Amino acid sequence: xxxxxxxxxxxxxxxxxxxxxxxxxxxxxxxxxxxxxxxxxxxxxxxxxxxxxxxxxxxxxxxxxxxxxxxxxxxxxxxxxxxxxxxxxxxxxxxxxxxxxxxxxxxxxxxxxxxxxxxxxxxxxxxxxxxxxxxxxxxxxxxxxxxxxxxxxxxxxxxxxxxxxxxxxxxxxxxxxxxxxxxxxxxxxxxxxxxxxxxxxxxxxxxxxxxxxxxxxxxxxxxxxxxxxxxxxxxxxxxxxxxxxxxxxxxxxxxxxxxxxxxxxxxxxxxxxxxxxxxxxxxxxxxxxxxxxxxxxxxxxxxxxxxxxxxxxxxxxxxxxxxxxxxxxxxxxxxxxxxxxxxxxxxxxxxxxxxxxxxxxxxxxxxxxxxxxxxxxxxxxxxxxxxxxxxxxxxxxxxxxxxxxxxxxxxxxxxxxxxxxxxxxxxxxxx
Amino acid sequence: xxxxxxxxxxxxxxxxxxxxxxxxxxxxxxxxxxxxxxxxxxxxxxxxxxxxxxxxxxxxxxxxxxxxxxxxxxxxxxxxxxxxxxxxxxxxxxxxxxxxxxxxxxxxxxxxxxxxxxxxxxxxxxxxxxxxxxxxxxxxxxxxxxxxxxxxxxxxxxxxxxxxxxxxxxxxxxxxxxxxxxxxxxxxxxxxxxxxxxxxxxxxxxxxxxxxxxxxxxxxxxxxxxxxxxxxxxxxxxxxxxxxxxxxxxxxxxxxxxxxxxxxxxxxxxxxxxxxxxxxxxxxxxxxxxxxxxxxxxxxxxxxxxxxxxxxxxxxxxxxxxxxxxxxxxxxxxxxxxxxxxxxxxxxxxxxxxxxxxxxxxxxxxxxxxxxxxxxxxxxxxxxxxxxxxxxxxxxxxxxxxxxxxxxxxxxxxxxxxxxxxxxxxxxxxxxxxxxxxxxxxxxxxxxxxxxxxxxxxxxxxxxxx
Numbered sequence: 001x002x003x004x005x006x007x008x009x010x011x012x013x014x015x016x017x018x019x020x021x022x023x024x025x026x027x028x029x030x031x032x033x034x035x036x037x038x039x040x041x042x043x044x045x046x047x048x049x050x051x052x053x054x055x056x057x058x059x060x061x062x063x064x065x066x067x068x069x070x071x072x073x074x075x076x077x078x079x080x081x082x083x084x085x086x087x088x089x090x091x092x093x094x095x096x097x098x099x100x101x102x103x104x105x106x107x108x109x110x111x112x113x114x115x116x117x118x119x120x121x122x123x124x125x126x127x128x129x130x131x132x133x134x135x136x137x138x139x140x141x142x143x144x145x146x147x148x149x150x151x152x153x154x155x156x157x158x159x160x161x162x163x164x165x166x167x168x169x170x171x172x173x174x175x176x177x178x179x180x181x182x183x184x185x186x187x188x189x190x191x192x193x194x195x196x197x198x199x200x201x202x203x204x205x206x207x208x209x210x211x212x213x214x215x216x217x218x219x220x221x222x223x224x225x226x227x228x229x230x231x232x233x234x235x236x237x238x239x240x241x242x243x244x245x246x247x248x249x250x251x252x253x254x255x256x257x258x259x260x261x262x263x264x265x266x267x268x269x270x271x272x273x274x275x276x277x278x279x280x281x282x283x284x285x286x287x288x289x290x291x292x293x294x295x296x297x298x299x300x301x302x303x304x305x306x307x308x309x310x311x312x313x314x315x316x317x318x319x320x321x322x323x324x325x326x327x328x329x330x331x332x333x334x335x336x337x338x339x340x341x342x343x344x345x346x347x348x349x350x351x352x353x354x355x356x357x358x359x360x361x362x363x364x365x366x367x368x369x370x371x372x373x374x375x376x377x378x379x380x381x382x383x384x385x386x387x388x389x390x391x392x393x394x395x396x397x398x399x400x401x402x403x404x405x406x407x408x409x410x411x412x413x414x415x416x417x418x419x420x421x422x423x424x425x426x427x428x429x430x431x
Numbered sequence: 432x433x434x435x436x437x438x439x440x441x442x443x444x445x446x447x448x449x450x451x452x453x454x455x456x457x458x459x460x461x462x463x464x465x466x467x468x469x470x471x472x473x474x475x476x477x478x479x480x481x482x483x484x485x486x487x488x489x490x491x492x493x494x495x496x497x498x499x500x501x502x503x504x505x506x507x508x509x510x511x512x513x514x515x516x517x518x519x520x521x522x523x524x525x526x527x528x529x530x531x532x533x534x535x536x537x538x539x540x541x542x543x544x545x546x547x548x549x550x551x552x553x554x555x556x557x558x559x560x561x562x563x564x565x566x567x568x569x570x571x572x573x574x575x576x577x578x579x580x581x582x583x584x585x586x587x588x589x590x591x592x593x594x595x596x597x598x599x600x601x602x603x604x605x606x607x608x609x610x611x612x613x614x615x616x617x618x619x620x621x622x623x624x625x626x627x628x629x630x631x632x633x634x635x636x637x638x639x640x641x642x643x644x645x646x647x648x649x650x651x652x653x654x655x656x657x658x659x660x661x662x663x664x665x666x667x668x669x670x671x672x673x674x675x676x677x678x679x680x681x682x683x684x685x686x687x688x689x690x691x692x693x694x695x696x697x698x699x700x701x702x703x704x705x706x707x708x709x710x711x712x713x714x715x716x717x718x719x720x721x722x723x724x725x726x727x728x729x730x731x732x733x734x735x736x737x738x739x740x741x742x743x744x745x746x747x748x749x750x751x752x753x754x755x756x757x758x759x760x761x762x763x764x765x766x767x768x769x770x771x772x773x774x775x776x777x778x779x780x781x782x783x784x785x786x787x788x789x790x791x792x793x794x795x796x797x798x799x800x801x802x803x804x805x806x807x808x809x810x811x812x813x814x815x816x817x818x819x820x821x822x823x824x825x826x827x828x829x830x831x832x833x834x835x836x837x838x839x840x841x842x843x844x845x846x847x848x849x850x851x852x853x854x855x856x857x858x859x860x861x862x863x864x865x866x867x868x869x870x871x872x873x874x875x876x877x878x879x880x881x882x883x884x885x886x887x888x889x890x891x892x893x894x895x896x897x
Contacts, residue, residue: 095637095760131758249463266771292550292582299551299889322790324760333797336857382807387857388800391808408757412767416809 026051027399028064029380032072037079037353038369041346048077050376053398054307057373070394078143078385079368080377080395081352083328085239085285085319086323088143089129089163090121094323105152110187112152115203117231118223121147122171127163131325133406138329139379139392141296142366144356145171146239148362149180154219155188155196156203159227160239162362164377166397173362176237176263177228182247183297184266193247197254204232204258215261231260235383237360238262239285243297245269252280266290266296271305274312283359284309288338294321306351308341316347317356336386348386367398405415414422459599462507465673466686467695472573473624476612478867483507485520489529494536494824494838498700504534506845509867514839527563527863531763533815534841536823537592537846537866538893540792541704541751541830542731542785546596546619547572549580550789550886560599561606565643568631569688570606572598576619582789587613587872588880589745589793590848590861593624595830600634600706601642603649603658608632608704610830612846614866615881628831631696632727633659635707635716636762656715663723666693702728702831704751708762710738717746731785732756734766737773744777749829751783753791754798770823771799772806772813783829784821795822800855815855844868877892 012253027050034043038057049057049067092099101124107114122145135143142165147158154356158276161171180188181196189195199219205211206220215221220228230236240251240262248270255262264270264284270277277284288306292298306316318334320327335348343351357368367377376399383390395402414424422430471683484506491514500878504511519616520526549557558575561567576596586594591613598605610627611619635655637647644650649658669690676683695701703720707713707730713892720727729749734757736743736750743750752774775782784799786792799821803813827837836844845868851860863879873879 093758093761093764136594289793291793292585292789293886293889295551295553299886322788323756323759327755330755333801333857337797340858340860382804388797389804389856391804408767411765412737412769412809415740415773416769 009100020085025399025401026065026067027376027396027401028062028067028069029077029378030062030071031074031258032077032191032380033074034058034370035076035078035385036370037349038371040371048370049377050396052400053376053400055367055370055372055374055376057206058370064072064254065074071342072380075393076381076383076385078139078349078371079353079374080186080366080379080397081139081332081385082356082368083135083140083143083165084324084331085144085146085160086325086328087126087145088131088135088165088328089127090145091325092129092131094326095105103148103150103153104147104158106149107152110151111190113154113188113219114152115154115156115219116158116221116224117156117177117203118145118221118227120161120175121145121158122161122163122175125171127167127169127170130407132165132167133403134326134408135328136397136402137392137397137404137409138385139332139381139385139395140328141165141377141395141397142362143328144239144360146340147178147208149178149185149188149241153188155185156228162360162365164366164397166402168398169175170245172365173360174236176239176360177231178239178241180241181251182242182244183295184241184243193377197250201395203228204318207232207309228316232258234261236261239265241265243268243295245272245300248273249276252276254284255282256280266321268305269278269300270296270314271302271308272300274309274314277309283315283355285317286320286338287319288334288341288343290321303337303341306338306347310343310347315350315355315359316343317351317359330387333388336388340385345386391420408423439613464700465670465677465694467673467691467698468629468700472571472620472623474625475618475620476614476616476623477621478509478626479614479871481865483512483521483524483612483870484527484868484870485518485524486527486529486847489532489534489849490853491534491839492536492819492854493840494819495840496816496820498814502534503515504847506847506865506868507868508843511839511841511843511845511847512839518570528848529849531852532862533850534839535590535819535848535850535854536837537848537864538590538822539826539830539832539837540586540591540594540786540793540795541729541783541826542787543586543594543596543792544599545582545586545594545789545792546576546578546580547598548789549577550582557680560601562599562601562642565603565639565649565658566689567598567602567606567780568604568662568690568692570598571609571629571868572606572632573594573619573623574742576609576622578616578619579884581886582792583613583615584881584883585789586792587864588861588874590796590850590854590864591792592846592848592864592866593827593830593832593836594792595630595704595826596789597630597632597704600632601861603639603655604662604693605633605634607701611830612866621694624832626832626835629692629695629701630704630830631692631701633705633716635705635712636709637760638706652712656719659719660722662689662693663697663725665718666690666697667723670694670697670868688780697723697725699726702829704729704731704829706731708732708734710735712762714742717742717748723819728765728831729781729783732763732787733774734763735772737767737770738765740774740777740780743774744780747779747781749781749783749825750774751785751826751829753787754801766803769809769811771802771871772811775813775821776811781825781828782821783825785826796854796859797857798848801858805856815853818855826830856867
C-alpha cells in the first residue's frame with residue numbers, strides 16, 4: 001500500500017473513474033459536421049458544448065470556458081451508435097459454452113418445454129467483457145442484450161435489456177421480452193408453427209387467471225405470470241424473431257387482439273406487408289445484408305427490405321444474423337448497404353440511434369440525438385459513419401473521452417513494430 | 432444478341448485448355464504424368480459470345496498495382512485487347528461511358544462453399560463436409576455442387592467472376608476443391624474453370640478434433656498432426672510405387688483415390704489450402720509441408736497470420752483472410768482488423784481477402800475497404816490500386832490461374848467489373864460484370880440479371896386473393 005499522498009490521490013481518482021462517479025469533464029467540440037439524428041438534420045461547421053455530461057449548447061463560435069477543446073476539422077459527429085441486438089458481455093467465446101449465458105434451457109430437450117419469461121439475461125452481463133471495448137472503440141455506445149430461444153427452454157425466451165457500453169453493470173430502461181416464431185421456432189412448438197398461437201394464448205390465459213395456477217396444464221411459475229403480465233395489455237416491448245410474410249401478418253393480428261406491443265427482428269419478408277406494419281406502428285429490426293433464400297421462410301429476401309419498409313412508413317433499425325456480438329461493429333455496414341439500396345441516409349442513421357432508442361423506451365437513458373439536454377454520448381468520425389471506409393476517431397460517453405483501446409488494439413500494437421530482441425511478451429518500453 | 436457458342440468452337444478458341452484434361456499447366460520441370468491429376472469430369476465451360484466492348488474514361492485498377500485515370504479498356508472475343516488512355520476500338524465495339532466510374536479485374540474468391548452449402552440451407556443440401564472419416568482426400572467438392580444455388584448470382588452482382596469451392600473444415604484432409612467461373616450452368620462441368628488446378632483442403636485445430644473427438648479421433652491437436660503425417664506417409668509410398676511402375680501398368684496396382692489426391696499435392700499438381708487459425712499451428716504445418724515435400728499455397732482464415740507475417744512471406748505462402756471475424760471460437764480469439772494489412776506489409780507478402788460466406792462473397796470489396804480504413808488508423812497507407820490485388824491478383828496467383836485472369840492485361844480473360852465509383856466503400860456497387868468478355872450482369876438491365884431455377888415462380892401465388 002502506497003503511503004504517498006499523491007499516489008493516493010491518483011488512486012482515488014482511478015477508483016472514482018472506475019466506478020463511474022468521476023464528474024464528466026466539460027468538452028467543446030469545434031467545427032464538426034453535426035449529424036443530430038433529430039429534426040435538425042445535419043449542421044455544418046458547428047460547435048457542440050458539453051457540460052456535466054450533457055449537451056449544453058449547439059452553435060457556432062461557442063465559448064470554451066474551461067472545457068477541453070477538440071477541433072473536429074469538419075468531420076462528422078454523431079450520437080454514439082446502437083450496436084444492434086447482441087450477446088455482448090453475455091458471451092466471450094461463442095464456441096465455449098462456459099462463457100456463454102445467452103439462452104436458457106432448464107428442460108431436457110424440445111419435448112420438455114420450460115417457459116420462463118422471468119429469465120432476465122441482463123443479470124449475466126459482464127461490463128468487463130473484452131467485447132465491450134472492442135465494440136465501443138468503433139463508435140458504439142449501447143446495445144440490446146437478447147434472450148435466446150432453444151430446446152429445453154421455449155419460444156418465449158425470456159427478457160433482455162439495453163446496456164450502455166460505459167462500464168456500468170446494470171441494464172437501463174425497461175426490459176424487452178424475446179419470442180421466436182415461425183420456422184425458427186417450430187422446433188420449440190411441437191414441430192409445428194401452428195402450435196405457436198395455441199401456446200401463446202395458453203400463456204395469456206394463465207396470466208389472466210383463465211387457467212388456474214395449480215392446473216396440470218399451467219406452464220408458468222408465479223414469477224413468470226407476473227413478468228408476462230407486464231407485456232400484455234399495452235405493456236413492455238415484445239421482440240418477435242420472425243421471417244415469413246404470412247407469419248408476420250398473423251403476429252400482427254395476434255398482437256392487436258391481445259394488445260401486445262411488438263417489434264419484429266429479422267423480418268426478411270417484412271417488405272411484403274409493409275403497409276400493415278406501418279399501420280400497426282410496429283418497428284422492424286432487419287438484417288440489411290440478407291438477400292438470399294436462407295430457408296423457406298426467407299424466399300422473399302431482398303437488399304431493398306429496409307428501403308421498402310421505410311418508404312411505407314415503417315420505423316427501421318438493424319439486426320445481424322451473423323456474429324452479431326463479436327462483430328457488432330458491422331451493423332454500421334448494414335446501415336450503409338441499406339442506404340446503397342435505397343434507404344435515405346438520415347433513415348440509416350436513425351436506425352442506429354433514435355429508432356431503436358424509441359422502440360426500446362430508452363430515449364432518456366441514451367444520448368441518441370445531438371440536442372441540448374441530451375446525454376453527451378458522441379462519436380467523431382474520420383468520414384461518413386455509414387461507410388466502412390471510415391472509422392471512429394473518438395468516442396465520448398456522458399462527455400467522458402473513452403480510451404480508444406481494446407484487447408485488439410493491444411494485440412495490434414504488440415505486433416505492429418519489428419521485433420527488437422526481447423520477446424514481444426515483455427512491455428514495449430522494455431524491448 | 433449473344434448466345435453460348437458451341438463446344439467445338441470453344442475448344443478451338445481456348446487453345447485446347449478445355450478439352451485436354453490430362454495436362455495441367457506445368458508447375459515446374461517436366462515430370463512424368465502419373466495421372467494423379469487426370470480429370471475424368473472435364474470442364475465443358477463455353478464462354479458466352481458477346482460483342483466487342485470499350486469501357487471509356489474510367490478509373491482503372493489494373494491488378495498489377497497500377498491506377499490509370501480517364502482510361503479505356505477494350506475487350507473482344509473473350510479477351511482483354513488493350514488497357515490505357517484513348518484506345519482505338521473497332522467501329523462495331525459497344526462503347527460504354529464510364530466517366531466517374533471505376534474498372535477492376537473480376538473479383539476472385541479463393542474460399543467459397545457456394546453450391547456445396549447452398550441457399551436454402553436445407554439438410555438435403557448439406558454437402559460440404561464428408562464427416563465420416565478424418566482423412567477424405569478422395570472426395571471432390573465439385574461432385575457436391577448444386578449449380579442452382581442462388582448464391583452464385585448474388586456473388587456475380589458483387590463482381591465475383593471466379594471462385595474456388597472447397598470442402599468444409601470438419602476433416603484433417605477434406606478433399607479436393609474446384610475452381611469455377613461464375614457463369615450460370617445446369618451442370619458444374621459447365622462452370623469449371625478450364626485448366627485450373629484443383630485445391631486440396633486441409634484443416635488445423637479445433638474443428639477436426641471436435642468432430643472426431645468422440646468418433647475415434649483425433650481428439651487433440653497432436654492427434655491432428657499424427658493424422659496428416661500418416662496420410663502423407665501413405666501417399667509418399669504410393670507415389671513411389673506408381674513412379675516405379677510408370678510405363679508398366681500391370682505393376683502399378685490398384686488406384687487409390689485418396690492417395691491420388693495426396694500424391695497430386697506432393698507433386699505440385701494440386702494446390703494445398705489449409706484452414707488454420709493460430710500462428711503456432713501454421714508454423715507446424717509449414718514443417719509438415721517440408722517433411723513430405725509439398726508446398727502450401729495459402730493458409731485460410733489465419734486470424735493470427737499477423738504474428739508470423741514475415742515467415743509466411745519468406746516461404747511464399749499466401750494468407751487468405753477475413754477483414755474482421757474473431758471470437759467465435761478459442762482459436763479465433765486473437766483476431767485483429769489489421770491482419771490483412773500486416774500480412775500484406777511484409778516484403779513479398781501475399782494477402783488475400785476471402786469470404787467463406789455467401790454474404791461476404793457479395794462484398795469482398797467492402798471487406799478490403801475495412802482493412803484499408805483500419806490500417807490507416809495506425810499509419811499504414813494503402814492505395815486502391817494496391818488493395819485490389821487482395822481480391823484479384825493474389826487469389827489468382829494462389830489458385831494457379833494468374834496466367835489467365837486476375838489482372839487487366841492484354842491477352843487475359845476479359846473478366847471485368849465496372850463499379851459505380853471507388854469500390855472500397857459501403858456504397859460501391861458493381862454496375863456491369865463481364866465474364867470472358869460477355870456482359871453477364873448489369874444492375875440497370877433486367878435482361879442481364881440471372882435468376883436461379885430455384886427462385887423461379889416462388890412469387891407466383893402473389894396477386895391472388897389476399
